[in-house]
Amino acid sequence: DPISLAVGAVASAGLGGMWIWKNTVKCKFYECCQEPDVFLKSYKLEQDIEKYLFGQHLVKDIVVNSIRAHWKNPNPTKPLVLSFHGSTGSGKNYVSEIIANNTYKYGLKSQYVKHIVATKDFPDKTRMDDYQTKLSEIIENALAKCARTLFIFDETDKLPVQLLQIIKPYLDYHASDELDSRRSIFIFLSNKGGSRIAALTLEQYESEKPREELKLEQFEKDLMDYSFNEEGGLQMSELIKRQLIDHFVPFLPLQQEHVKKCIEAYLIKRNRQDLIHNVEVITKILNGLQYYPPTSKAFSSSGCKRVDAKTDLEIERNYEIRRSTKEDL
Numbered sequence: 001d002p003i004s005l006a007v008g009a010v011a012s013a014g015l016g017g018m019w020i021w022k023n024t025v026k027c028k029f030y031e032c033c034q035e036p037d038v039f040l041k042s043y044k045l046e047q048d049i050e051k052y053l054f055g056q057h058l059v060k061d062i063v064v065n066s067i068r069a070h071w072k073n074p075n076p077t078k079p080l081v082l083s084f085h086g087s088t089g090s091g092k093n094y095v096s097e098i099i100a101n102n103t104y105k106y107g108l109k110s111q112y113v114k115h116i117v118a119t120k121d122f123p124d125k126t127r128m129d130d131y132q133t134k135l136s137e138i139i140e141n142a143l144a145k146c147a148r149t150l151f152i153f154d155e156t157d158k159l160p161v162q163l164l165q166i167i168k169p170y171l172d173y174h175a176s177d178e179l180d181s182r183r184s185i186f187i188f189l190s191n192k193g194g195s196r197i198a199a200l201t202l203e204q205y206e207s208e209k210p211r212e213e214l215k216l217e218q219f220e221k222d223l224m225d226y227s228f229n230e231e232g233g234l235q236m237s238e239l240i241k242r243q244l245i246d247h248f249v250p251f252l253p254l255q256q257e258h259v260k261k262c263i264e265a266y267l268i269k270r271n272r273q274d275l276i277h278n279v280e281v282i283t284k285i286l287n288g289l290q291y292y293p294p295t296s297k298a299f300s301s302s303g304c305k306r307v308d309a310k311t312d313l314e315i316e317r318n319y320e321i322r323r324s325t326k327e328d329l
């Protein structure tokens with residue numbers, strides 16, 4: 001009858017209002033899977049990569065444009081799957097962090113970012129059954145909470161094949177309706193193909209051509225082949241065969257000029273701008289790192305990875321020198 005219909009309508013409007021109100025209040029205090037807590041700041045993402053990532057001209061283009069396109073698409077048919085390749089300290093984790101910082105209010109600490117490190121999270125090869133259950137729970141719970149989850153799989157080459165089997169269906173085109181992974185992003189990080197990337201970059205260096213002229217196409221096929229063939233490449237081969245990886249992103253080995261920029265950035269972070277032009281200090285830090293190949297010493301063996309520790313050491317030494325000089329005086 002019309003009266004109960006009207007009462008029902010008022011009650012449901014009331015409940016709806018209460019829900020919206022509760023949600024608004026809740027989201028003021030807790031992170032929610034909605035704007036502004038989860039929102040791609042695409043211009044800032046581009047700016048941050050431009051400003052803070054050194055020597056990786058190919059990365060900005062693929063990362064920024066693929067993420068932007070995936071976010072803009074109202075009906076993506078699959079999640080965005082990126083595979084970052086390159087030697088240690090070239091910036092793979094760093095770029096993942098920049099992406100997280102420009103998507104989630106709490107960056108990598110967001111409950112909607114799942115950072116999985118094969119050797120740390122799944123260390124025991126005898127417990128694969130447990131791990132399979134655990135991993136599928138992690139993925140399902142995350143997607144149930146937020147369709148815009150960012151999954152980062154570090155050390156992918158060490159991820160056991162059984163666990164990769166668990167991930168595979170979520171990367172595919174036909175995910176189940178109730179668990180929709182199509183709005184999520186998966187990033188796989190590995191050192192696989194690093195030696196091939198270094199060889200191509202070295203060729204460019206030795207022929208005295210600017211590395212910025214290196215094109216993505218020069219790497220993509222090689223990366224696919226190397227990911228197949230190198231030891232540990234088996235893990236990726238299934239994903240490659242089924243075309244589940246959207247983009248292979250090569251991280252080039254870093255030269256001294258890039259390491260120098262990393263040192264400067266760290267000195268600014270430590271509020272020691274006064275040391276940026278101190279040639280002696282900078283040279284000591286640079287000399288504290290190893291370079292390869294032995295002939296040209298073109299690239300840093302650890303990229304920018306040990307720069308913070310080496311710079312801290314020199315800051316401390318410098319401080320000690322200043323103090324002892326003062327005391328001597």
Ligand SMILES: Nc1ncnc2c1ncn2[C@@H]1O[C@H](COP(=O)(O)OP(=O)(O)OP(=O)(O)O)[C@@H](O)[C@H]1O
Pocket residue numbers: 052053054055056086087088089090091092093094095190191251254262303304305
């Ligand atoms: N290209 C770069 N530009 C600026 N800083 C960089 C770059 N590469 C690395 N760094 C600095 O070095 C640190 C270590 O790099 P990162 O952890 O991203 O290396 P990675 O490629 O993930 O290495 P691994 O393969 O060993 O995990 C970063 O936190 C960042 O401060």
